[in-house]
Amino acid sequence: MLRVLQCGMLFQGIVLVITCVFQSIGKGLGALLLSVGRQGVFLLIVLQVLSAAFGYYGVLASQPVSDVLTALLAVALLRHYTKKDPVIQKRILC
Numbered sequence: 001m002l003r004v005l006q007c008g009m010l011f012q013g014i015v016l017v018i019t020c021v022f023q024s025i026g027k028g029l030g031a032l033l034l035s036v037g038r039q040g041v042f043l044l045i046v047l048q049v050l051s052a053a054f055g056y057y058g059v060l061a062s063q064p065v066s067d068v069l070t071a072l073l074a075v076a077l078l079r080h081y082t083k084k085d086p087v088i089q090k091r092i093l094c
Contacts (some may be wrong), residue, residue, distance in 0.1 A: 001060055008064030011071040019075040022081075025088050030077045037073055042066035 015034055023032035043066040050058030050065065082089040 004060045005063060008067035011064070011067040015074050019077050021078065022075045027081055030081060033077065034070060034074050038070040039088065042069045068072060
């Protein structure tokens with residue numbers, strides 16, 4: 001059980017760092033989307049799907065899977081914001 005949950009630890013770190021980046025550059029909406037997405041939207045959807053498909057093991061795997069999905073969303077949002085504003089791009093990359 002612990003091994004399954006540890007699979008999502010790397011992605012939790014990615015989401016946390018990018019959430020902090022959004023907060024520090026004044027993009028509260030991006031931070032809100034990541035926070036709500038991880039523990040709300042993604043987790044509930046994945047929990048329903050995986051528990052129906054795999055039972056107990058699906059419940060265990062739902063947290064790491066939702067962390068992966070949230071990390072993908074975080075990277076996509078970060079790329080979107082950095083492409084849109086060159087000042088933010090310089091702040092993040094330097």
